[in-house]
Amino acid sequence: MPVAIVTGASRGIGAGIARRLVAEGCDVACVARTLAExxxxxxxSLQRTVDRLTExxxxAHAVVADLSAPDFDAHGLVCEVEIVLGPVDYLVNNAAAAFYPSYLETPRKRMEVSFRVNVVAPWLLAQAVLPGMIERGTGSVLNLTSQTAIMPPGPPFKVAPQIGGATSYGxxxxxxxxxxxxxxxxxYGTGVSLNCLSPDTSVITEGSDALVDLSAYPNEPVDTMAEAAWALLTGDPEEFTGRVEYALSLLHRLQRPVMRLDGSGLLEGWQPHEFDTAYLIAPGGDRP
Structure with missing residues (x-):
């Protein structure tokens, strides 16, 4: 069975991707800070996710880890997973620290936490799994990103009132x-792929709902993110590597059917021919 690590798997997109990976026959190490409800x-919580996966x-295996800690031990985490589940085939860096204070009001601590969770931890985890992947000639790293990484168009500039310029997170x-x-x-050429994936719109999760009110904005389900994640993880590494993709746009371009998270069938209402193309993001970050 392929072995995957998914960070931020106690809820939201991470838990959804973990469900889809198990439905595709993977063993999954779920990483997060929250062990129990x-x-x-x-x-x-990790326990809820692991219980759901085993049911x-x-x-599945729960790994409690604080990716924001200055002494975060990525190699130790990967060694634990390899002992319990085996060599890692897929790494999904989903965990994120999302803060939206203005540039002038961002405290140093929040800026440092943003970069430890969103940059340093994914880098260290990739460094820990990539040598084994390269030796075996196969494997994939997927980093979950955000459309806030796209440069705000301007001048003149118009920023979203709830997230401003998204300077620390974006x-x-x-x-x-x-x-x-x-x-x-x-x-390139080692048989290993590294890609990025973001939603085209927004995904309402427990974490995002606590930060901003997204109900007035277009939203997509976790299922489309999980489908696009699986497409990138299993794509031909000669073609599907070095990409910054957006879930709906990728699925629409590939005309790829969208499965439910549990793999039980197609997700009604979210097939490629049903997407509203006004919400799709083209390569380079532009809307069609």
């Missing part, structure tokens, strides 16, 4: 995208 002010017939995700493409270029 009540350990966080948000709903969701679906999968093999800036860290833009850095992650550039590093991912650079690493993909360096490792």
């Amino acid at each position: 009540g350990d966080s002010h948000l709903d969701g 679906a017939g999968g093999r 800036g860290s995700k833009a850095w992650l995208e550039r590093a991912t493409v650079g690493a993909a270029a360096e490792l």
